[in-house]
Amino acid sequence: MPDAFITGFGEYLEKQSSLSFFELLSKAFIDAIKMANIESDEIDGLVFATATGTIEDPPLRSLLLDQVANFLGLKNLRYMDIVDYGGASFNGMIYRAYRAIKDEYANAVLVLGGGKGTIRKKISTNFFTRYHSNFLNVKEFAPTSDYAMIALRYSYEYNVSDESRALVAVRERSNASLNPNALFRSPINVNDVIKSPIVSYPLRLLECTMPIDGFSAYILTSEFKSKRSEITPIKIQGYGEAHDPRVITEKENILDNPVPLSSKMALKRANISLSDIDLFMLYDAYTIMILLEIEGIGLAEKGKGWKFVEENDFSSSSTYPINTNGGTLNMGQPAYMSGGVILTEALRELSGLAEHRQIKGIKYALVNGLGGILNHSTTLILGV
């Protein structure tokens, strides 16, 4: 069975872009194929993800995958796929591309995800409710208000202060100060986070990511083609995904999430343990997510994630580097999905391209994606 590697990646992000959805995606695409050193004619697979409302209308969303392939001139496709579980989609796309090559459906797969986060209309009601428009009739600000209630419940159950959760934002900002591409780079302290305006109590502005525009692109190829890459081809060591689509009111405990399942599966398949991981890139649309992931992956016991954050500073020189680019709290979130921004940083670190925040001797990185309201978790373990 042939092996498959990530051989190129591209990231094009703007706070608010004048470029169109299609112009943005082609920017990320070009960078990725240049790094992989392949021609667009060689691309025989396409896997795509976007989010509702982040594409100008027209063009319409119907046959969107066709439109993307058409715009990029990809005429030799043998495998096409759309992955649609929000921010967790990126890891899922990488795995599907990997499988397509392993199973010999394709030799060079383009993975593409993003959109224009800044054009989506404000969501006031029922974004995440199902089946009919008037169901529940609750005025809310999803997903933020749901994550706020999750954060509050976490504090209540484990007796955790807002300050402890705020420390996540402080740690990430400290990493962002070493990243020239971060939107927010000046150091902050816990008090700055607490004093920043409340978005949805208890979540403050500095605990929430900012919607931006942009795309992330990745090229996976067979071993033969991977030799042309400008980077050391990156291996897919293990992958796990777990889905629980229940709305939060249907869960026995609203803190329940599928992270333990997906991460356990990924580690098992990679046949390595947590202590082998040199970098953790964790989905961070909100600070509370990081605490739940730290616990879910097993870096800390349930209810003790905040303590882990107190004892570990996330930096690239620490024992457990986390979100070395500052995460999407500081990079912004393209198309309401943080999954690309964290995945790309893992690839940058594994390729030795992370400059001042480079982790020395890095071998393995774990990327955890989340989607919906703790509904979807994907864990990808990469290695060089």
Next chain:
Amino acid sequence: MEKISILLEKYNEVYNEGFFPVIKCKKCGYTTQVLRNRCVRCVSDSLEIIRISSGKIYSYTIINRGLDEVVAVVIVDADGVKVKGNYVGDQKYLKIGNLVRSTIIENKTVFTPLSQ
């Protein structure tokens, strides 16, 4: 089996009377605020709609940004079933464990402090 549109009519009727509607499976007793025409636990299609009039605050949030007004949302635990709704009343009363009841304010069913 009743069509979702018919269940929705009943659901809305309860809501318009000032209660939070919840679907209860007549066979296994599973309750949920999410409207479906089949029980997701035992797949029975024998369902009834019950009225939730009070419960304990399980979690809450006060949304200060992003909407045209400040809005409070609560998840209320009503004998094991969780119900999400807007909350109208003293913000200081918002505390996990406090009791709330349903009422109609400006044509909308909301939760409000039980004591008021």
